[in-house]
Amino acid sequence: MPGQPISFARGAPAPELIPAAELAECAYAVAQRDGPRVFSYGPGGGYGPLREWVAERHGVDPGRVVLTVGGLLGFVLYVGEALARRPGRVLVEGPTYDRPLKILAREGAEIVVLPMDAEGLDPEVLEAELRRRPEPPSFLYTIPTFQNPSGRTLSGERRERLVEVAAAHGLSVLEDDPYGLVRYEGEPPASLHGLEGGELVTYTSSFSKTVAPGLRTGYFVLPEAEARAFEERAVSTYIAPPFLAQATIAEFISRGQFEPNLEHVCGELRARRDAMLEALGGSFPPSASWNRPEGGYFVWLDLGEGENASEFAARAEAEGVALVRGEDFFPRGSGLGVSSARLAFSYETPERIAEGIERLASLL
Ligand SMILES: Cc1ncc(COP(=O)(O)O)c(C=O)c1O
Numbered sequence: 001m002p003g004q005p006i007s008f009a010r011g012a013p014a015p016e017l018i019p020a021a022e023l024a025e026c027a028y029a030v031a032q033r034d035g036p037r038v039f040s041y042g043p044g045g046g047y048g049p050l051r052e053w054v055a056e057r058h059g060v061d062p063g064r065v066v067l068t069v070g071g072l073l074g075f076v077l078y079v080g081e082a083l084a085r086r087p088g089r090v091l092v093e094g095p096t097y098d099r100p101l102k103i104l105a106r107e108g109a110e111i112v113v114l115p116m117d118a119e120g121l122d123p124e125v126l127e128a129e130l131r132r133r134p135e136p137p138s139f140l141y142t143i144p145t146f147q148n149p150s151g152r153t154l155s156g157e158r159r160e161r162l163v164e165v166a167a168a169h170g171l172s173v174l175e176d177d178p179y180g181l182v183r184y185e186g187e188p189p190a191s192l193h194g195l196e197g198g199e200l201v202t203y204t205s206s207f208s209k210t211v212a213p214g215l216r217t218g219y220f221v222l223p224e225a226e227a228r229a230f231e232e233r234a235v236s237t238y239i240a241p242p243f244l245a246q247a248t249i250a251e252f253i254s255r256g257q258f259e260p261n262l263e264h265v266c267g268e269l270r271a272r273r274d275a276m277l278e279a280l281g282g283s284f285p286p287s288a289s290w291n292r293p294e295g296g297y298f299v300w301l302d303l304g305e306g307e308n309a310s311e312f313a314a315r316a317e318a319e320g321v322a323l324v325r326g327e328d329f330f331p332r333g334s335g336l337g338v339s340s341a342r343l344a345f346s347y348e349t350p351e352r353i354a355e356g357i358e359r360l361a362s363l364l
Contacts, residue, residue, distance in 0.1 A: 006356035009322035010347040011148060011297050017268055017346075018212045019252075019261050026251035027244060038243040044235035046219075047246035053253060054219050060198060064227045066234060069241050071178055071206035071218030075100055077233045078174060078202065078220065079107050082139045085226075086172070091129065091140040093121050095300075095329030095337055097148040097176070100141060109138065111331050118291065120144060120154035123161040130169045139172040144192060146179035146296025149329045149342035153294065156189040163196045171200060178206040178218075181262060183295035184270035199223050207249050209297070210262055215245040266295070273299070275350035276343065279357035285364055290343075297346040300326075302339055303364070309341045312363065319359045 030038055038047075045051060046067025055062040068074030079090075079100075090104055094113035104111050114125050121142055130137075142162075144154035154162070166173050175192045193203035198221065206218035222230050234241075252258060276299055280290055287304035301323075303309055309325040316323055326340025345353055 003320070005317075005320045005322055006352050006359070007322045007347050008343040008345070008353075008356060009324050011342075011344045012213060012347055013209065013265070014268075014347050014349070017265050018214075019257065020212075022255075022257055022261070023212060023215075023248055023252060026255065026257075027248040030247040030251045031244065034247060038247045040243070041240045042243055043231075044240055045231045046217075046241050047243050047250060050217075050246045050250040050253075051219075053250065054221065058193065058198075058203065058221045060221055061224075064198075064222050064224055066220045066222065066227065066231050067241055067246055068218045068220060068234065069238060070208065070213075070216040071176065071204055072099055072103075073238075074204055074218045074220050075174075075176070076103055077230060077237065078204070079103060079109070081226065081230055081233055082172060082174075083107060083109060085229075086136065086138045088135060088138040089133075091126070091137050093142055093147070094334075095149050095326060095340070096141065097143060098324075098328045100176075101329070101331060104141075105331070112137070113330060113334065113336070116147075116150065116152065118152060119158060120147065120152045121158070121162065123158055123165050126162065127165045127169075130165065130171065136170060139174055140166070141174045141176065142192070143176045143179075145177055145189070146182065146293050146298070148179070148296075149298055149324070149326075150300040151291055151293035151296055151298040152300070153189070159189055159192055159195055163192055163201070166196065166200050173201045175201050175203050176205075177203065178209050179296035180205065182209050182266060182269065182297070184266045184273070186294040193221060202226070210265070211249055211252060211258070215249060216242070217246050217249055269295075269297070269346060271350050272345040272348070272353055275353040276345040276357060279354045279361075283358055283361035285361075288364070297344050299343045299345065301341045301343050302326075303341070304339060307339045309337075309339055312360075313341065315363050316360055319363065321356045321359050323360075 051062045089110040193201045203221040290301045324342045326337030330336040
């Protein structure tokens with residue numbers, strides 16, 4: 001197959017969606033202006049002005065915000081704290097983001113998968129699990145908006161019910177929301193954090209999808225009682241985060257570039273999503289099905305009963321198209337997700353997306 005493989009596997013922004021020139025100017029300006037601070041050790045919770053910006057958006061004291069080295073390393077810190085505070089099983093959605101599954105397995109957590117439907121996690125399934133085993137879980141990990149990998153979004157009604165169930169059972173919840181702002185249409189539902197008030201729900205997001213992933217800047221908005229221990233864990237893990245990256249984002253925001261950039265990114269991603277949906281609709285057989293996310297990076301494809309997405313992915317690779325099989329988003333050996341696959345439309349141009357989907361369709 002000539003040329004570069006077409007990647008529906010990379011849950012990353014295409015290089016042309018990264019505002020590199022503007023960020024370079026911001027980085028230079030903050031290094032010039034605030035060099036001694038950004039090139040030193042500093043508070044483990046991160047660069048003050050950016051912490052304050054996040055705190056204001058979430059209506060909390062800046063002391064409850066910790067800027068982490070990407071959202072994912074923050075997840076490692078969160079898991080360490082949560083399991084130390086309350087050992088036990090960790091509830092996750094099925095399917096869910098594969099890296100946290102690996103981290104949880106490595107940390108020795110018992111992982112309990114709660115099946116989802118097209119509307120996301122079902123709070124009644126959650127409640128049934130909490131009743132079935134009364135000893136409290138360590139926490140629930142959920143990605144309620146434009147979920148990785150399924151692209152699904154939890155409805156407003158379910159969010160309210162989920163918060164009710166969590167409150168009734170004293171369940172800690174980690175709401176992971178890196179895609180929430182990457183919405184191209186429709187009204188955003190309230191966050192679990194906002195609905196609950198932030199006593200049980202910890203909110204995490206990242207600038208990876210809204211600005212640039214290479215800046216490695218994520219953030220956690222923690223319950224008051226947990227913020228200090230979380231920050232101390234960050235300090236004992238890496239002393240302090242890279243302030244130049246965080247100060248660059250703060251500068252990008254203060255120059256008024258955050259919102260226009262996000263609008264641009266959303267417009268580009270909408271075109272990519274539309275290209276993927278149109279190509280799927282035009283070439284895939286009726287036995288296959290997929291969803292239509294209003295934002296984010298992913299479409300969840302089901303090839304139909306009896307189909308094996310691992311074999312499909314291997315044949316796709318030979319045709320120069322990469323995707324991630326559904327099984328990878330469930331705990332190893334669970335036997336779930338066999339006929340499904342995640343298709344990321346964030347990385348390729350609309351033209352290459354159409355070409356890639358045609359090639360996939362020719363395999364069916
Ligand atoms: C659901 C989810 N959480 C967290 C992350 C981690 O992002 P980062 O470490 O780049 O902030 C990702 C990245 O793709 C993700 O999809």
